[in-house]
Amino acid sequence: MRGKIVFDVCLRVTSSVESLPWMAGTVTLLRIGADGLVTQAKTDAAKRAMLGAAEESDLLIVAWPGEWSQDLFVVDDLPAARLAVGLPRRRVAPAVTANEHPEPSLGTGWSSAESQGLWGRLAALPGLPEEGKRQLVDKAAQWISSRGIKPLLARTDLDNETRQRLLAGVESWDAADLVAADCCTAAEALELLNRFPAKASVLGAALQRPEISQTAMREVATLSYDDAAKLWWDAKNWPAQTKTQLAATILDVVLGSQPPEPPSEVPGWRDRHTPEMLLRDLIAEQPSDRREELLSHPELGSRIRRAFLAADELTDTELLQCLPELKTAEATDVLAYLKRFPRLTQLARDEVGDVIADMIAGGWDPVRIAHAGEWADLVVVARATTRSACVDALVTAAVDARPRQQVSHYQLVDAIVANPAASTSQLRRLFEHLSDDHLRDIEESLPARSRARRLCAEVLTARQSRTVSAARPAPTTENLPTDEELSAMADPVAALADLLRDRGRERDAIVAHALSSAHMTDDLAWRMPVRELERHPVYGPRLAAKVAEICGDSPDRWRAFAAAWGTQTQLLTTTLFKRIEAARGD
Structure with a gap:
């Protein structure tokens, strides 16, 4: 950085960039003055005013969205920056007039010739001599922003070779603006689309031009998994109709290929947008009949159901549609699903009970799980099981091991007691291993005429009868110790x-x-x-x-x-x- 700048910033400098689009609508300038005042500039006029009035001691930062990420640069050569936006090298303070507006958004046309200064007026001049056109074309080749060549492309007296020369220097950040503009013919817009087929903004502009929208959609269908996924996340703010149409095409791309393994050494956008998130987001845009068809698809259904089950909330219909995945999942996944969606046990109790029974028969041992301290898993199973044999294994776990946190044991006991599949003998065995206080607590919490409450009372009475002979006489108010x-x-x-x-x-x-x-x-x-x-x-x-x-x-x-x-x-x-x-x- 220049010696006059007092700030110590470790960023790339603008002089290291061969061609920086100062006037592009996506580029923003940030100025931090020596007095601490922070301002920003997005429009052409505001950028010129900022660069013209900036002091050498100010910190000027250029924010430029690149192909895959946001890049930041420090302005280290202020005179060169002023020249790049059409200002003299020395410090000036151009006024911001009411006629200067921000660069238009996608598909709204281009700025008037007046905002381009004298060169813009010449470009729009009907009787411009041929030499003037040649000079304009040479000048336009040096302009960074697409705005600079729009007035020329709008001319009807430019030959095809000249138009191609103008378009040849267009970069990806300006292509979308030109594809959406009327000054670009359908053939020229299609050429730009073919040059930047994976650029979301270019595809979005092409999809909104009726004459090339179908071609653009066919380009989407040929994208790789990564490019299609990135296009979808970049299309979040597109119009609803275009987004719905795009979702159907990208869904076919995603389902037609396996997601690549994310790089472990460099975090990127794929770390923030998982394959499960992508699938759920795309399917959410589909009509209900298409969603049901996908969830029950014989080949793709499992992949889609796993994506749904990775969510935090599902409707009752979606839960039932995802039930086949539960039946084939590993024990750890089954437990994770039941914890995340406890309502699944209510909606499909018999099916879930069968899954639990198969899980225990396959080697999932409640006693081992209890000794490992995974009491939350035991509670989930105790609430979901429908088999007496499974309840017996849970009772053994509750009797054989005790958690560090007494609350976990209470929850497991409550779940076993509340399960209709628990037999009288199993409950009695469980109760005989509980403390008197715990038993009284359970007894008082149960319905008055319930089987479990009666069993609690029987166990407590039996304990009292066994100790009555050894107990000292009941105290009376006369012999209470002072x-x-x-x-x-x-x-x-x-x-x-x-x-x-x-x-x-x-x-x-x-x-x-x-x-x-x-x-x-x-x-x-x-x-x-x-x-x-x-x-x-x-x-x-x-x-x-x-x-x-x-x-x-x-x-x-x-x-x-x-x-x-x-x-x-x-x-x-x-x-x-x-x-x-x-x-x-x-």
Whole structure:
């Protein structure tokens, strides 16, 4: 960079570019003054004004969209830049008049001859002598922008050889502008299309010219996978009708070839636009009958269904159409699909149950999965399975291994209990391995006359009967230990915990006595049912504060709290906390 520029920028410089299209509509100039003021210029007039008024100490950047990426250059030779846009080398400040407008968008024609200065006026002059035409052609060959040759191409007195000479120097960034313009004949537009067949803007302009649109569409059909994909992503803002027609042709190209492996060393546009995204996007433009036909295609259907299943949301119809892919997928893919689309289990329960059964029969072992810590996979399977043998394997996993996070085990147990395929013997085996608190929690959450609730009660009663002979006499209000007596014990808190295990008729008096004790702790209180704490003058406010602390500003956790608190039950306080904490949070 020049020594007078105070900025330290590691970008390419404009002097390294042999021919830079300063006046092209796609090129933008950015000026950062020494005072920190940032301005931009997009129109011809604004670019001239910026370059003319720029100081040597300013940082001038040229943004130029290339064939595949956006390129940035630093203006290192300001006098040369001024000459390139028709200004003297010295600093000037040309006025921006009301008649100077931005370069038109695709297909809107070209700027008037007046905006081209004297050369533009000469190009539009009807009685221009032959020598003047020759000089104009020579001058136009040096012009970068397509705007410079449009007035000449609009002349009817130019011979074909001269027109070809003018068009020969057109680059890809100007070709689209000329293809869309009336000054270019259909044959000349077709020639430019053939010269830049994979350029999205050129194809877009050609598709909007009725006389060459079919030829342009045939060019699209011959593109490679990469070129067709890039054309589609570049066509995002095209008119709807043209885009729909283009989607059908590009879809045929994409389905007719396998996507190439993306380069691992250099990230590019293919890293941002996956083959699955491309297929879904193209199919979304198709009519509904064509979509259904593609999803059930005997040869291409699997590839298309995999592309759909890679999405985050599908309609019920699309989910059912993708069901064949689930039946042939690997276990890891089956689990991923069921996690992403839990509604699939509701829509096709029998079919999904068969897939789960085949998966377990094929070697997917719930016990091994439990020991590996993949409890979310077990929960998904427990909700989807319809076979008793599969439930038996899940019960074994729940009994044999315990997760680090107790919430995961609770979720698996709840899923097994809620599954109609679970037999009475399987539920009893599961319940016998649960803690009393867990069992009571399950019992209170189940319908009053349900089989599972009855089994919970039977297991709890059997445990109490086995220990009744060894248990000490139930405490009464007369022999409850005082704080002084508790202080004399080795572990007063353990004594209170033992006292609170009593479920007899004196339960309310025992709870009130324990909560009023000086040896009572929050940890011990949280092991008690919520109902016994919520109205207490001390632990009621503490409980509310704890719930508010866990929920915080998370709508999900507040909803989880509301769902858990739907009915007054024997819900343990620790269980309530775990359910809230299991919500996703913000």
